[in-house]
Amino acid sequence: MLARLSNVTKRYGRTEGVHDLSLELYPGQAVGLLGLNGSGKTTTLKLLAGMLFPTQGRVEVLGKSPRENRGQIAYLSDADNLYAWMTPGDAERFMRGLYPDFNPRRYRELLAFLEVPQQSYRAMSRGQRARLRLAMVLARDARLFLLDEPLSGIDVISRDRILKSLVLEWREEACLVLSTHEVSEAEGIFERVLLLREGRLAMDALAEDLRAKGQSVKDAFIEVLS
Amino acid sequence: MWDLDLEAGPIYAQIVRGVERMLASGQMKPGDKLPSARELAAALKVNPNTVMHAYSQLEMAQITETRRGLGTFVREDVNVEGIRLRILQEAALRFWAEVQSLGLSLEEAQKALEQVSLNGQREA
Numbered sequence: 001m002l003a004r005l006s007n008v009t010k011r012y013g014r015t016e017g018v019h020d021l022s023l024e025l026y027p028g029q030a031v032g033l034l035g036l037n038g039s040g041k042t043t044t045l046k047l048l049a050g051m052l053f054p055t056q057g058r059v060e061v062l063g064k065s066p067r068e069n070r071g072q073i074a075y076l077s078d079a080d081n082l083y084a085w086m087t088p089g090d091a092e093r094f095m096r097g098l099y100p101d102f103n104p105r106r107y108r109e110l111l112a113f114l115e116v117p118q119q120s121y122r123a124m125s126r127g128q129r130a131r132l133r134l135a136m137v138l139a140r141d142a143r144l145f146l147l148d149e150p151l152s153g154i155d156v157i158s159r160d161r162i163l164k165s166l167v168l169e170w171r172e173e174a175c176l177v178l179s180t181h182e183v184s185e186a187e188g189i190f191e192r193v194l195l196l197r198e199g200r201l202a203m204d205a206l207a208e209d210l211r212a213k214g215q216s217v218k219d220a221f222i223e224v225l226s
Numbered sequence: 227m228w229d230l231d232l233e234a235g236p237i238y239a240q241i242v243r244g245v246e247r248m249l250a251s252g253q254m255k256p257g258d259k260l261p262s263a264r265e266l267a268a269a270l271k272v273n274p275n276t277v278m279h280a281y282s283q284l285e286m287a288q289i290t291e292t293r294r295g296l297g298t299f300v301r302e303d304v305n306v307e308g309i310r311l312r313i314l315q316e317a318a319l320r321f322w323a324e325v326q327s328l329g330l331s332l333e334e335a336q337k338a339l340e341q342v343s344l345n346g347q348r349e350a
Contacts, residue, residue, distance in 0.1 A: 030273050160271070167268040187232060188272035208236045208276065216232040 002027050002175045003048055003144055008057035010043050017043030018199040020057070027143070028172045030189050032207075033179040034221055035196035041179040042078060044196065045146045048177070049075040061144055071101060074142035076133060078149040078179075084122040088132060091121075095136050106169075107139035113168070114161050127158030134162055138169050145176045151186060163189060187217035195224055228270055237272050241280035245289065249300065250310040260290060260298040 003025040010017040018040040025031060025048075033041050046052040047059050050066025050073065061069045082091065088111050095102045114131040121129060134150055151159045166176065166189060180186050187193070187207060195203035202224050210220050228244050230237060248254035260266070263281055267274040281298055284290040289309075291301050325335040 028275070163271045164268045167271065167274060168264065170264075170267075170274050184232065188230070188237065188270065188276075191273045191275055207273075208238065208279075211232070211234075211236045214233070214235065219233065 001025070003061045004059070005044070005047065005054075006058045006060075008047060008054045008059060010047060010052060011055045016199050017052075018047070018196075021199070021201055022057075023194065023201060023204065025144070025175045025177065027175055029175050030166070030170065030191050031175065031177045032183070032186060032190035032193040032217065033177055033196065034181070034183055034193055034217075035179075035202075036181060036225065039196040040199040041181075041196055042148055043199070045075065045148050045177065045179060048144065049073055049146050051075070071099065072143040074137045074140040074145045076137040076145075076147040076150055078152070080126075080129060082121045082129070082133060084120065086121045088116055088118055088135075091132065091136055095139070099140055101141040103139050103141055107135055110135035110138055110165060110169075113165055125155075127154040130154045131158055131162065134165070138165065143174050145174060147176070147178045149179055149181070151180055151182055159185060183218045183221050184216070190217065193217050193220070195221060197225060228266070230270055230272070237270075237276045238280040238283065241266075241270075241277060242283050242287075245280075245284055245300075246309050246313065249289070249304065249306050250313050254300060256300050256302045256304050256306070258300045259296075260300070262297055 001024050005021050005023050008021045009019050021040070021044065033044060035041050043052065047054055048061065048066060050059075050061075050070060059066055062072055066073060086094065092102075092104060092107055095107070096104065111132075114135055116128060116132045116135060117124065121132065124132065130150060134147070137145065137147070150162055154162075163186060166178070170176070178186065178190075190207050192206055193203070193210075194201060203220065205220065207217050210217055215223070228241070230240050234240060245254065245260070260281070261269070263274050263277040267277045270277075281290065281292075285292065285298075288301060289304050290298050292298050321335070321339075325332075
């Protein structure tokens with residue numbers, strides 16, 4: 001097992017981000033973290049990344065707290081948050097300084113595959129920015145990849161390239177968790193889907209098992225939420 | 227060729243059917259190399275484990291074989307005729323189910339099939 005949440009509750013003042021959430025993540029899995037906006041997807045990813053502490057319960061990544069294992073965790077936030085002046089070359093130096101596991105060769109391959117232009121972040125389109133930030137994260141030799149809405153709000157060509165690069169970069173020893181509220185486009189790459197509703201786990205299923213019952217992941221999503 | 231329908235059952239089974247159909251129609255031949263699991267997964271945007279599952283099913287059904295370090299190939303002794311007949315049988319079953327649900331007879335079904343076939347020949 002790679003990571004575990006045990007009875008985790010996270011409160012922000014009076015509102016709850018997640019409630020009594022327990023789940024285990026395994027190497028080699030691509031996991032879709034699904035749910036509507038406000039269902040607890042970002043909170044769950046930030047708890048796994050060690051960017052939030054649980055109010056109750058425990059989070060472990062490879063047997064330690066996420067903060068003690070930051071080198072094994074690659075997190076892509078949903079915010080558009082890179083320095084405006086940074087070019088892909090600057091971003092490489094930045095990442096190398098920050099993460100010993102950053103792999104420059106893979107980073108350059110990813111930049112080429114994702115067709116990221118050599119210009120400043122400020123001058124890039126939304127889709128180009130998303131592709132650059134993805135390349136920075138995927139170029140790490142981490143074990144747990146946490147991607148928060150990498151597909152939302154960008155053009156269809158960028159989404160296609162991003163999904164293909166996720167498949168090509170897939171590694172047996174790593175676990176990928178990708179949150180999305182646009183289910184159908186991404187659902188083929190998920191081996192397992194977790195569906196959150198109001199901070200609780202409403203479904204945990206293997207995608208092929210759902211399909212064997214004649215449902216797409218999207219059908220199951222709609223059924224559970226309605 | 228590799229059309230997937232996310233509402234039409236498990237993806238691995240659709241990939242298996244896709245290979246069988248390509249063999250039956252001659253688009254794929256004995257000895258041909260299949261794309262690597264990773265390549266096909268990227269092209270279809272599906273999980274590589276799913277493609278590997280499909281490839282292991284194809285191997286168990288004696289349709290393909292893995293050559294060490296070279297990849298997955300269609301077996302030279304693959305029973306294409308058997309696959310073709312099975313696909314035909316499945317289509318016949320679907321047709322027959324439709325005939326029965328309409329409350330029609332075998333004679334009427336045969337007549338309809340002959341008519342369709344004649345129209346096809348006239349157009350060709």
